[in-house]
Amino acid sequence: MRIDEAADAWATHxxxxRRLSPATVRAYRSDLADLVAVIGDRELADVDLERLREWLWAGTKAGLARSTIGRRTAAVRAFFDWALEAGHIAVDPSLRLMAPKRGRTLPRIATAAAMSDLLDDAARRAADGDPIALRDHAVLELLYGAAIRVSELRGLDLDDLDSQRATVRVLGKGSKERVVPFGLPALRAADAYLVRGRPALAARRPADAPAERAMLLGARGGRISARSVYDVVARTLGPVVGSGTVGPHALRHSAATHLLDGGADLRAVQEMLGHASLGTTQIYTHVSSERLAATYRLAHPRA
Structure with missing residues (x-):
């Protein structure tokens, strides 16, 4: 069996x-497509450790981040482990394939004051009733107010929002469902969008298109795309946190840090974020510590 054929079978598996999310499956399949592009679509049995190292080195020379190289290493090791178990190969060539050590980088966040100003600006833009502005305001408030992932935001349907309890039901990684609270500003933004913005966007759908249950709609009346969400965040949050690419996760990082700064319990934040491991959530305690240290250095006379 050749790599490409086996990769399709593994993606189906x-x-x-394993019921992994579509985004995870796409990422792993993309990694294997890149492997084929570098070493060729050869028989699985012809792949050895040196070819795999050649592939990773090609990514390193192309300037890929260590985190990306690490994910590629994990993907190819999982792939060959499956191939060995399925009987497609007799020896796993990836056993000694090592990922580069990942440096611990702290996520970029906006201050609470900057977030307040940003969201106030979004509210002013939405006040005129423009459906896209109303939607964008709701997007920003929900990403920050509920600290959800962009995939979770995009997956929201109309009945996932509980206005009475100010909660939203999301489907997270591994198809795990959780209910997340959000604040009054997010509730107001969501309600304004649902009453004045969404009907106008829904009317843009083709007449023969099926009814759309998605809560957040794009300019043509279908479910909002990930690119649209990224564009909204980059346009509004980018100038706040500095140069470089800024995505929706920066709002999630900011929300988690501000929760901990405000005295929230670490395990409660873990539950809200949907992290399987407490260690993943603990990075935000380091963010808070860094901010405390920076404040100390600036303000303390003996710093």
């Missing part, structure tokens, strides 16, 4: 048996 990940989707149907």
């Amino acid at each position: 990940l989707r149907d048996v």
Whole structure:
């Protein structure tokens, strides 16, 4: 069996048996497509450790981040482990393939004051009733107010929002469902969008298109795209946190840090974020510590 054919079978296994999210399956399949592009679509048995190292080195020379190289290493090791178990190969060539050590980088965040100003600006833009401005305001408030992922935001349907309890039901990684609270500003923004913005966007759908249950709609009346969400965040948050690419996760990082700064329990934040491991959530305690240290250095006379 050749790599490309085996990769398709593995992707089906990940989707149907392991029930991984579509985004994770796409990422892993993309990694294997890149492997084929570098070493060729050869028989699985012809792949050895040196070819795999050649592939990773090609990514390093192309300037890929260590985190990306690490994910590629994990993907190819999982792939060959599956191939060995399925009987497609007799020896796993990836056993000694090592990922580069990942440096611990702290996420970029906006201050609470900057977030307040940003969201106030979004509210002013939405006050005129423009449906896109109303939607963008709701997007920003929900990403920050509920600290949810962009995939969770995009997946929201109309009945996932509980206005009475100010909660939203999301489907997280591994198809795990959780209910997340959000604040009054997010509730107001969501309600304004649902009453005045969404009907106008829904009317832009083709007449023969099926009814759309998505809560957040794009300019043509379909479910909002990930690119649209990224564009909204980059346009509004980018100038606040500095140069470089800024995505929706920066709002999630900011929300988690501000929760901990405000005295929230670490395990409660873990539950809200949907992290499987407490260690993943603990990075935000380091963010708070860094900010405390910076404040000390600036303000203390003996610093």
